[in-house]
Amino acid sequence: MGKSPAQIRGARLRKAVIDATLARIESVGIGNVRVADVAADAGVHETSIYRRWKTLPRLLLDALLFRMADEIPLPDTGSLRGDLERFMTDLIRFAEAPSGMAMIRGTVIGDADPVVDATRREFWVRRLSMSEEIIRRGIARGEVASTVDPRLTMLTLGGLVHLHVTQLGETLPPNLAREAVDLVLDGIAPR
CATH class of the missing domain: 1.10.10.60 (Homeodomain-like)
Structure with missing residues (x-):
């Protein structure tokens, strides 16, 4: 029974x-x-x-937070490039799935309910703060200039995917993960 x-x-x-x-x-x-x-x-x-x-x-x-931790875990490959490419690949895979696309759109679009808006903001702030650890580890290993802002870097990468999903509605380019990481790494590498 x-x-x-x-x-x-x-x-x-x-x-x-x-x-x-x-x-x-x-x-x-x-x-x-x-x-x-x-x-x-x-x-x-x-x-x-x-x-x-x-x-x-x-x-x-x-x-x-449970869904993001499960679908887009924070990688620790031992290298900044490896971590960023894995992070972007997982984020893109998630964003391309119908449920992931719905989830991203559902947590981005503004709502008249201030409580729901506060929850949405808290989710993105907490998720962004977690992902910044990738850059902090890169700084500690000397792969990233010590002056680099971890939040700006992760907003740049994650925001690119979210913009495609929420605003452009286009299929994500096949080499987006590698090309975006290449672009960002050139800007944050120690001089």
Whole structure:
């Protein structure tokens, strides 16, 4: 006999709710996600979601950070070029998939709800801060000039992909990862 929705606990509950939240973000956009819909899709009670996440914005943030960590992990290949090319390749692969494209578009487009906008901003700030570690490691290894701004570098690379997805709506060029990394590396290498 299967468990009732109220009996779903721990890791299973988290996975079911995160999966349902991500599916909702992809299908209706981040501004239209409602806890009641997520609970129904996940087969859990709304109270279980509120008990664990407290608020919808915290649930949205957790789901988005989980998805990005899973789909676009921060590489540590031992070289700046390797890390940047892997990061860009994973980001491009994610952005080319229909669910990734929907996710990126759903977390970029502005929303009238200030709480959702704050969640969106917090997600991008946290994700960007994590990715800056790639540049900080490059600085520590002497592959990057010590004066280079890690945030500007990662905004340049990631922003390029996001601009293609959200504004240009074009297929991403096949050599984009390598060409973008080459362009940036020329600008941030020690002189």
